[in-house]
Amino acid sequence: MMIKVSNVSKSYKHKQALKNVSFTIEGPKIIGFLGHNGAGKTTFLNLLAGLIAPSNGSVCVNGEHVFNAPAILRDICFVAESGNFQEEMTIAQSLKANSFFYPKWDEHLALELLQVFALNPKDKVRSLSKGLVSALGIITGFASNAGITIFDEPYIGLDVAGRNTFYDLLIEQQSENPRLFILSTHLIDEASELFEEILILHEGQLLLQKTADEWRQHIVAVKGGALDVEQATAGLEVIYQHSFMHEMTAVVYANGRSIEGNNITRESVSLQDMLVYLSKQQKARAIV
Ligand SMILES: Nc1ncnc2c1ncn2[C@@H]1O[C@H](COP(=O)(O)OP(=O)(O)OP(=O)(O)O)[C@@H](O)[C@H]1O
Known part of the structure; x- marks a missing residue:
């Protein structure tokens, strides 16, 4: 998968969240997408997931614009910070809906991970704690098997054990079935060993893009x-x-x-x- 971001700016009413950002990422790879609060990370991830359009510039995946491109979006799974699930659905219904959307959905993995995170498929999303909503996001992201899987702060509310389970899964999945994973997190040092490439945003601008080797050595x-x-x-x-x-x-x-x-x-x-x-x-x- 190749993501090409060319001169992308995004303005909201009173705020320019991204300012002329350009970069290319090629996977499979685990990318750390980092920056302080308000840096523009979520805005960019929303653009990449085709949920919003850029004010200027383009975001292309394998040469095609992602906005309004349903075929490409079936190979991009965005697990949003706040959990983008229908509150009225049960966990089982939510996973089923995603299984219809993502053509490479791994049902076996979804069932296995429900047990790993001790989720009851009959529970309604509305009744879940923050940590369990995060677990549902993690299950959805991995089971989607999408070529680009984006986790935006995927473990809000999860304890250390839950976060370690996420890290182990990421390593396991990347070795068994390599994909382009993009992980945005504030727990940088905790996750830094996982990253193969790092992008740092600051006040809407790309400050740094380096491979892990470039940065470490x-x-x-x-x-x-x-x-x-x-x-x-x-x-x-x-x-x-x-x-x-x-x-x-x-x-x-x-x-x-x-x-x-x-x-x-x-x-x-x-x-x-x-x-x-x-x-x-x-x-x-x-x-x-
Ligand atoms: N829908 C919106 N309307 C107006 N301003 C917005 C909107 N979404 C984001 N912003 C503003 O754009 C800037 C970038 O926000 P964004 O959420 O992309 O940053 P972030 O790096 O993900 O931050 P955080 O780590 O706190 O989640 C911020 O100043 C934010 O207040």
Whole structure:
């Protein structure tokens, strides 16, 4: 599956949620789609699921626009943050309705996962706790077998055990039946080992797109005296830079180059920290 996003902007009445965003993702792969509150993640995921149209630009899957394209949408399953289920249906009815919609639906997996999450198929969606609605979303997402499966904050209300079950399922499904999974979550460090590629949005703009290897091996925080750090990182892509007195921290994309110098330290950067660095850098740029 290939998603091509070209110059996409999306405005609501008083708010521009996405600003000229372009990128390409190719799967199968597990993608981490990250950003602070209000960054535009859900807006983009709604666009990708064909639920809303962009104000400008295009979102294409395998070369076709997703908006108003019923055939493509049968291969894209969007599990929304709030749980997009009919409240009056029972769990069994909800799963049945989805099985009619998604041509590659895996009934056997759906039944197995009902037991894993201890859901009673006769219960009405309306009666479920937040965690159990999340479980129903997780079951629907995996059983849909859709080429693109999107989980937007899939485990609200689920405890650690439930979240670990989700992570295990994601790994198991990706090895048995590889798909393009897109996962948007605030629990970044918890999920970061799963991601094969990361996209970070900030205030409607794409700040970073890197594979997990690029991020783990090549993104480095260099700390030390300002002149030493500047010298050691000269010519590299700077993700974040901050000086205080004569000390400096620079987070750089080393791209295979070794970073040498006197009186400097080099540290790897967790994904959670990178998100913080990126948004601080954006704020600093906005002030300048
Ligand atoms: N239907 C809407 N009408 C008006 N503004 C909206 C609407 N949906 C989203 N927005 C605004 O667009 C911006 C992006 O929102 P969006 O929900 O896409 O962000 P997000 O990254 O998913 O945030 P969160 O992590 O908090 O869910 C926010 O400022 C939000 O208030």
